[in-house]
Amino acid sequence: MKTAASKSAASIKSAYGDPIGELLGLVDEVTGHLRRSCYGALRVGLRLIALHRATGESDAPGGFTAALAAIEGRAVSSGTAYRWMNAASATLCRAHDEDDIAEVYMPPPGSQAWLALETVLLQASEGMSLRRLSLGFQAPETDIARLDRLTTSAEAGDPAADAMLQKVLTGELTLAQAIRGAAGATATKGKDRRDPVYLDIDGTTGQPCGLMPKCLVTLANTFSAWPDLDKTARKAIRESWKALVAKLPKELR
Secondary structure, eight states: OOOHHHHHHHHHHHHHSSHHHHHHHHHHHHHHHHHHHHHHHHHHHHHHHHHHHHHTTOOSTTSHHHHHHHHHTTTOOHHHHHHHHHHHHHHHHHHHTOSSGGGSOOOOTTSHHHHHHHHHHHHHHTTOOGGGGTOOOOOTTSHHHHHHHHHHHHHTTOHHHHHHHHHHHTTSSOHHHHHHHHHHHHHTTTSOOOOOOOSEEOTTTOOEESHHHHHHHHHHHHHHTGGGSOHHHHHHHHHHHHHHHHTOOGGGO
């Protein structure tokens, strides 16, 4: 016996064929176009890099500045053009294990060596985030620039960056928090994590050291300023404080 849900699904399939299959086909088609657009953007960036290396900031006809002006005439801002240059530069530097695009050999356009560079860009575009198409050049400390750095690391195969990026997309972390988390994971990768020292004796001074003495200082300062603290906050912390006092060891009561 068919349920209402199965009858509904059957009627949809009868009216529309295979709606999910058709939807996935459309998504694949759009994604394919966007991937090719990523590759095209990287190729534009590569051309501009080569032109800038050849002519510098010259505004002479056929020079780099003239090329930016011509691109803006096609509704692509110079900021976006710089963004595509940065993406191409990062891709080629990663492929050639260089820190600076100036260290990557720039062959004549159209040569076999040039085609090899474009092949690198094509392979990179297959795993590139589609958001790169919409981002223009941004100042280093803007959220978009932070997202760019995080995305670049994730695309390069950094699992910590990829995990942090997912948390940003779900709203669990801000971009600043995610970048700090990814950087911390990279810095401590392969290193043993030491257990925190809660309480010990300093071998030089003979005084208590560790987390607990620091907490006691914080508590003492808090208690000194208690009358001036927010009344709502004082009331809210009361139950947590009572629970802590209940856990005090006998020798501290």
